[in-house]
Amino acid sequence: MNLAYYPGCTLKNQGLGFETSALAAAQALDIEMKELDRWNCCGTVFSLADEDLMHYLAPMRNFVRVQEEGFDKVVTLCSMCYNTMKRTEQIVKDDPEKLKTINEFMYREEDYRGEVKLFHLLELFRDEIGYEEIKKRVIRPLRGLKVAPYYGCMLTRPKEIGIDDWEEPRIMEDLLSAIDAEVVKDPLRGECCGAYHTVNAKELVTERTRMIVSSAKKRGADCIMLSCPLCEFNLDLRQRDTAKEYTDFVGIPVVYFTQLLALALGLTEDVCRFDLHYIDPYPVLVEKNIIEEGEEVHGKKA
């Protein structure tokens, strides 16, 4: 499968482990993803104003880059990038007038023809590789590890662009079953983490983190699995602030789906990069006999 890969800025900054684990896991599953030579920020937040064409420029320009490099399919990992770009993909497909206006504004670029299709990596695992195939490739089954998938807002909403059912998604649950982990169903998996309020209303996010993390923990989860670097920041690092606020709060690790997949595919931990999380996932992975105690990874002993 000939695919362009759009990483997004956060994967090159705070979300390093998300990228390294994803690329290694994709390679192990024979998915060829070529990072675009030129790309810009996705636009981050999709504009909710109808005629706010200026804010579609960033995602549109990325589609032009995909087109320039001769691809018609592009894959991304970050939920936020996926959401912003997918909604723009739809808008210019549905409204040729908007496409024309934006193309005219970007007169220095070649015209975007509206033919690029954006995928989320989870969709590729489900639709192109298939869970049966993934199951066959598992070298280190995550048996006994109880994982609560967390979707947040961006993967399944609005339903027109969601990668799965917006009320009852199972795409992450199915992936977890394929790598032999135990799924913990949590009713708060589609709640908002508080998103950018983390910048100027930290206490709001701290409160949501307490609610979401405690709910998963109460249902027996050893860790939370997600696909969004911003949710990761809020649910993982904000546990520090939650613990200050609520002395009885006990947190659990928060990891990316690609990290667990890479681990299950037998990939070494220098691509999994569990060391980059605030709440250390190693103790629980050792306790469940998935990683051997004493294995040294990035200067940390598991």
Next chain:
Amino acid sequence: MEKKPKTKMISVFVMGKEHKVPQGLTIMKAMEHAGYRFLRGAGCRAGFCGACGTVYRLKGDYKLHFDLACQTAAEDGMALTQLPFVPANKATYHVRLIKKEGNPILKYYPEVARCVSCNTCTKACPQELEVMDYVQAALKNDIEKAATLSFDCIQCGMCALRCPAEIVQYHVGQLVRRVHGKFVNKSKQLNKRVNEVNKGKFDTDINELMTLKHAKIKDKYSDRDIEALH
């Protein structure tokens, strides 16, 4: 007696007022011909210093154009404005204290994250740099790419004036190149030269220069060796 060929005159509009100037002058010389004197907004007059950023429109063209006044020929019907100074926000930092961890660019210029990729900065660049691409590279912490793409910046500031997200691209580029010099591509020659300076290798020459008369210094300047361009 042979009659001298008559110079063709063209009309330029300086801040809205029409002036007749000979054809073939640069914008800067055309304005001087019209009686303007540059106290600011003129420097090397050779396209290097970036002091003479200019904005103009051409007759019948809706687009704004950006260039250096010393490098662009005046054309008939041009509407001209000089920009002697750009009131840009400049972060204060100590290069020695900048840390590699995290994204140092976002720390000093957080507004970089406001870029909507409209590419207006690139269109405004008289050096024809891919300005938006280097701002985007800085945003994703690709210091090497940002430094390379912004290398030929002459700090005219036109990008910052046009940016709808109020980013100061040219100062961001400068910071990026400093970070690059500090962490990515440490210059061995620079350390060598600093050592030489500290050991007094050039003291005799400098002291001699300081005692020279004005005219002698001028001679020395015009007789200097000019390094060949690669």
